[in-house]
Amino acid sequence: PPGRGKGFGSGDDDDGESNGNVFQSGPGSVVCLSSVFPTLSCCVFSTPEPRVTYVPPPLPEDEDSIFAHYESGINFDKYDDIMVDVSGSNPPQAIMTFEEAALCETLNKNVSKSGYVKPTPVQKHGIPIISAGRDIMACAQTGSGKTAAFLLPILQKLMSDGVAASRFSELQEPEALIVAPTRELINQIYMEARKFSFGTCVRPVVVYGGISTGHQLREVERGCNVLCGTPGRLLDVIGRGKVGLSKLRYFVLDEADRMLDMGFEPDMRRLVGSPGMPSKEERQTLMFSATFPEEIQRLAADFLRTDYLFLAVGVVGGACTDVEQKFVQVSKFSKREQLLDILKTTGTERTMVFVETKRNADFIATFLCQEKVPTTSIHGDREQREREQALGDFRSGKCPVLVATSVAARGLDIPDVQHVINFDLPNNIDEYVHRIGRTGRCGNTGRAVSFYDMEADSQLAPSLVRVLSRAQQEVPSWLEESAFSGGGSAGSNLPRKGFNSTDSRKVTEPDLLGLSRIEP
Numbered sequence: 001p002p003g004r005g006k007g008f009g010s011g012d013d014d015d016g017e018s019n020g021n022v023f024q025s026g027p028g029s030v031v032c033l034s035s036v037f038p039t040l041s042c043c044v045f046s047t048p049e050p051r052v053t054y055v056p057p058p059l060p061e062d063e064d065s066i067f068a069h070y071e072s073g074i075n076f077d078k079y080d081d082i083m084v085d086v087s088g089s090n091p092p093q094a095i096m097t098f099e100e101a102a103l104c105e106t107l108n109k110n111v112s113k114s115g116y117v118k119p120t121p122v123q124k125h126g127i128p129i130i131s132a133g134r135d136i137m138a139c140a141q142t143g144s145g146k147t148a149a150f151l152l153p154i155l156q157k158l159m160s161d162g163v164a165a166s167r168f169s170e171l172q173e174p175e176a177l178i179v180a181p182t183r184e185l186i187n188q189i190y191m192e193a194r195k196f197s198f199g200t201c202v203r204p205v206v207v208y209g210g211i212s213t214g215h216q217l218r219e220v221e222r223g224c225n226v227l228c229g230t231p232g233r234l235l236d237v238i239g240r241g242k243v244g245l246s247k248l249r250y251f252v253l254d255e256a257d258r259m260l261d262m263g264f265e266p267d268m269r270r271l272v273g274s275p276g277m278p279s280k281e282e283r284q285t286l287m288f289s290a291t292f293p294e295e296i297q298r299l300a301a302d303f304l305r306t307d308y309l310f311l312a313v314g315v316v317g318g319a320c321t322d323v324e325q326k327f328v329q330v331s332k333f334s335k336r337e338q339l340l341d342i343l344k345t346t347g348t349e350r351t352m353v354f355v356e357t358k359r360n361a362d363f364i365a366t367f368l369c370q371e372k373v374p375t376t377s378i379h380g381d382r383e384q385r386e387r388e389q390a391l392g393d394f395r396s397g398k399c400p401v402l403v404a405t406s407v408a409a410r411g412l413d414i415p416d417v418q419h420v421i422n423f424d425l426p427n428n429i430d431e432y433v434h435r436i437g438r439t440g441r442c443g444n445t446g447r448a449v450s451f452y453d454m455e456a457d458s459q460l461a462p463s464l465v466r467v468l469s470r471a472q473q474e475v476p477s478w479l480e481e482s483a484f485s486g487g488g489s490a491g492s493n494l495p496r497k498g499f500n501s502t503d504s505r506k507v508t509e510p511d512l513l514g515l516s517r518i519e520p
């Protein structure tokens with residue numbers, strides 16, 4: 001997709017986002033070249049990207065920083081009321097408490113230091129499935145604890161079986177490989193792995209684009225049991241012969257539907273075809289996401305053993321029910337003023353504003369800064385140092401408004417994000433579900449406001465109506481009319497077949513499934 005593969009050998013990755021001819025002269029100062037030189041867009045040609053030399057600042061080592069967390073919200077206990085469907089043969093019994101997960105003492109301590117008192121549904125069901133050695137395709141709403149659902153059983157198994165002491169060996173052979181679509185997300189997963197493995201002999205390492213490869217290889221060389229990475233950089237370090245895959249036991253795809261869609265599927269096939277990679281029968285493959293369209297589920301089956309278990313917590317592809325979703329009808333030219341009006345009322349509450357293009361991200365961020373709203377931005381054309389600075393400023397509250405492209409739509413877990421604003425609606429419903437899931441996490445409540453342009457967004461109306469009604473949200477009558485009147489192109493664009501699917505095998509191979517269990 002656009003935004004990826006920006007320079008030969010850069011080992012870069014990123015989620016799909018639209019381009020814009022934008023020049024940045026440093027954090028916070030953004031100039032759109034095509035506005036200065038209107039003819040420039042026709043003379044943009046690709047030059048090899050300069051060698052990346054950026055080395056991020058060292059991570060804090062003190063326990064308080066490692067275990068810093070935000071509190072679960074008032075709706076955390078309501079997770080227990082969500083319907084759970086496990087399909088596939090002989091699923092193991094769910095656990096009800098972390099004690100039942102039989103984690104070793106250090107892991108248990110780390111779980112409680114993280115503020116976890118009881119497991120979420122995806123953890124209750126996912127942990128025993130993974131501990132039983134089964135492959136899994138798991139779908140649970142945004143912010144409901146999928147990361148710990150795969151990290152804890154993997155770490156427990158590595159701890160109980162013992163990991164090879166591989167410190168300072170030139171070739172590192174990790175036991176687990178975790179992939180995710182964006183740099184910030186894989187870094188967050190790495191931080192979680194670092195937190196849960198604190199005080200153990202398991203060493204997680206992260207590799208992703210935008211950072212000096214030499215630096216990351218030195219980190220790998222110091223010992224690597226759990227390798228977290230974005231696909232391009234992973235293929236790069238494997239291709240350099242620094243990482244061997246023959247000891248691999250776990251292959252995890254977070255945001256799995258994204259990792260297997262057209263943008264990343266070739267990289268995933270390359271990864272599983274890498275020398276030494278155990279076949280799917282010899283490794284355990286774990287897939288997690290909040291959305292899982294049926295066509296991607298079918299494709300995913302290529303990577304999984306035939307007896308994998310499908311775990312659905314709630315409606316597959318459903319929006320988080322703790323997010324209040326509102327829609328505002330707008331015309332293209334009134335959006336900026338409306339955005340400003342909203343931000344003036346939300347004050348210093350943390351707000352993510354999603355736009356479709358990198359160029360628009362810069363325009364809107366610059367506009368808001370001019371209007372004295374402390375704003376920063378994140379998108380794929382910003383240097384890694386700037387992206388990290390932007391997230392840091394947003395997290396700390398120095399810039400309570402973050403303008404972002406789809407690069408920040410999935411997975412990011414930032415405390416106290418109260419609002420998500422879709423300045424531009426995405427063109428696909430799953431992206432909408434992930435974006436609004438940046439708020440309302442872990443039982444906390446959140447609000448999402450989306451600008452709806454009758455001309456541009458009507459193709460999304462039918463899917464929006466479904467998402468809203470399944471999340472027990474009020475559906476504006478004008479949106480319903482737009483969805484069902486067939487006005488514009490809406491009528492011909494019915495919701496994608498895969499939405500609200502459960503296990504795709506229920507349609508095509510019911511015999512394979514054997515036992516199926518529905519709870520609570």
Ligand SMILES: Nc1ncnc2c1ncn2[C@@H]1O[C@H](COP(=O)(O)OP(=O)(O)OP(=O)(O)O)[C@@H](O)[C@H]1O
Pocket residue numbers: 069070072115116117118119120123140141142143144145146147148289290410411412413437441442
């Ligand atoms: N059992 C638990 N108790 C308390 N907090 C938890 C528990 N499980 C997870 N959390 C916290 O909830 C937040 C959301 O978890 P996580 O990021 O894993 O969600 P997710 O399901 O992967 O979301 P997304 O679909 O957006 O990627 C994190 O801050 C995590 O530490």
